[in-house]
Amino acid sequence: MGILNKRIAVLPGDGIGPEVCHEAIRVLEAVAERFGHKFEFEKYLMGACAIDATGNPLPDETLDACLEADAILLGAIGDPKYDNDPSAKVRPEQGLLRLRKSLGLFANIRPVTAYEVLLEHSPLKNDRIAGADMLIFRELTGGVYFGEKGRTADSAYDNCTYSREEIERIAQLAFQAAATRRKKLTLVDKANVLETSRLWREVVQGIAKGYPEVAVDYLFVDNAAMQLILNPKQFDVILTENMFGDILSDEASVIAGSLGLLPSASVGKLVSLFEPIHGSYPQAKGKGIANPIAAILSAAMMLEHFGLQEEADLVKEAVQYALEKKVLTPELNSHSPYTTEQVGTFISYCVLDGAETGPYKYNMEVGLSTII
Ligand SMILES: NC(=O)C1=CN([C@@H]2O[C@H](COP(=O)(O)OP(=O)(O)OC[C@H]3O[C@@H](n4cnc5c(N)ncnc54)[C@H](O)[C@@H]3O)[C@@H](O)[C@H]2O)C=CC1
Ligand SMILES: CC(C)CC(=O)C(=O)O
Numbered sequence: 001m002g003i004l005n006k007r008i009a010v011l012p013g014d015g016i017g018p019e020v021c022h023e024a025i026r027v028l029e030a031v032a033e034r035f036g037h038k039f040e041f042e043k044y045l046m047g048a049c050a051i052d053a054t055g056n057p058l059p060d061e062t063l064d065a066c067l068e069a070d071a072i073l074l075g076a077i078g079d080p081k082y083d084n085d086p087s088a089k090v091r092p093e094q095g096l097l098r099l100r101k102s103l104g105l106f107a108n109i110r111p112v113t114a115y116e117v118l119l120e121h122s123p124l125k126n127d128r129i130a131g132a133d134m135l136i137f138r139e140l141t142g143g144v145y146f147g148e149k150g151r152t153a154d155s156a157y158d159n160c161t162y163s164r165e166e167i168e169r170i171a172q173l174a175f176q177a178a179a180t181r182r183k184k185l186t187l188v189d190k191a192n193v194l195e196t197s198r199l200w201r202e203v204v205q206g207i208a209k210g211y212p213e214v215a216v217d218y219l220f221v222d223n224a225a226m227q228l229i230l231n232p233k234q235f236d237v238i239l240t241e242n243m244f245g246d247i248l249s250d251e252a253s254v255i256a257g258s259l260g261l262l263p264s265a266s267v268g269k270l271v272s273l274f275e276p277i278h279g280s281y282p283q284a285k286g287k288g289i290a291n292p293i294a295a296i297l298s299a300a301m302m303l304e305h306f307g308l309q310e311e312a313d314l315v316k317e318a319v320q321y322a323l324e325k326k327v328l329t330p331e332l333n334s335h336s337p338y339t340t341e342q343v344g345t346f347i348s349y350c351v352l353d354g355a356e357t358g359p360y361k362y363n364m365e366v367g368l369s370t371i372i
């Protein structure tokens with residue numbers, strides 16, 4: 001792959017979103033400097049910050065810029081002042097959902113890896129999770145989050161709808177991924193109760209015929225929630241609908257070690273979007289304790305999407321090195337002295353100068369001598 005010129009629309013959002021985005025951008029800048037690529041970053045409003053500034057959680061200017069960009073980097077959106085007001089007419093989350101729908105981002109891909117070096121910090125049984133490595137395909141533009149909603153004084157409803165086409169397009173992607181991995185796909189649903197889940201099963205059974213090399217199994221979501229913790233190594237590719245994928249992937253982050261470690265790529269018909277799976281973690285805003293790795297690994301997924309595999313691998317190695325050297329934010333180790341920015345600096349230097357010289361440069365700048 002030659003030198004690339006890419007325009008990246010950045011939506012830092014709310015809470016810790018701007019802090020983790022900042023570190024992901026620095027890492028992408030380090031990649032650009034090392035390999036000679038030109039990445040242009042332009043920031044736009046979305047979420048609570050956009051409501052505050054314009055009254056609209058997804059201003060037209062933001063949507064237009066996203067449509068014209070080569071990729072989108074998103075931090076996170078959400079603010080307690082809206083979460084705690086049940087009568088709020090406009091909400092930050094509406095901006096995110098509308099963005100996903102408008103861009104046709106129907107597949108949200110969330111890799112989950114149990115990091116060997118973090119096992120000692122895990123609340124889970126180490127021998128059960130060591131080696132776990134799965135890819136969650138979460139449907140992102142259908143289901144109960146997008147169905148018709150209604151409210152009277154004493155009742156409320158949120159409809160869940162899926163069409164055959166909506167299921168087919170993400171199932172095809174999930175099968176393609178499974179075929180390149182350990183060749184196992186698990187459909188997670190609630191087909192004993194939900195009509196939508198029965199349609200998911202029917203469609204997936206049909207598509208499975210085109211992938212005879214992929215073993216398919218079916219799990220009810222309540223059982224899946226337990227199996228994830230009990231025996232995560234059984235999973236390779238998990239395919240599921242919007243809300244189940246949302247919930248199960250946060251649960252699966254415990255296998256990795258922290259919600260602050262899990263990245264995602266959302267792909268569809270138009271431009272792709274890359275975001276950590278976590279939210280805006282408002283309690284941590286401005287404290288320098290948010291883990292930037294989920295955002296940095298989302299940037300690595302963006303590099304893969306651009307076809308820059310060597311660059312993406314370098315970022316992933318730098319992250320691995322930060323974990324090995326215990327350059328950790330406090331949720332992974334309460335004794336850790338490292339801030340969001342320091343973790344970002346360490347990873348950026350490893351990307352720029354390699355895992356050998358990067359840390360020395362980092363130590364000189366930060367004045368820490370504990371890493372190497
Ligand atoms: N994609 C998005 O922008 C999302 C937005 N939200 C919004 O975020 C706001 C907060 O929601 P919560 O339910 O508290 O979820 P959250 O994901 O923001 O935080 C839940 C918990 O995960 C941990 N955590 C999250 N990110 C972390 C990081 N980078 N480093 C270390 N620890 C981290 C913290 O312990 C935190 O209390 C709400 O307004 C919600 O609507 C929630 C999920 C996704
Ligand atoms: C607005 C929510 C659906 C955001 C969320 O929890 C997510 O995308 O993971």
Ligand SMILES: [Mg+2]
Pocket residue numbers: 246247250277
């Ligand atoms: Mg979520």
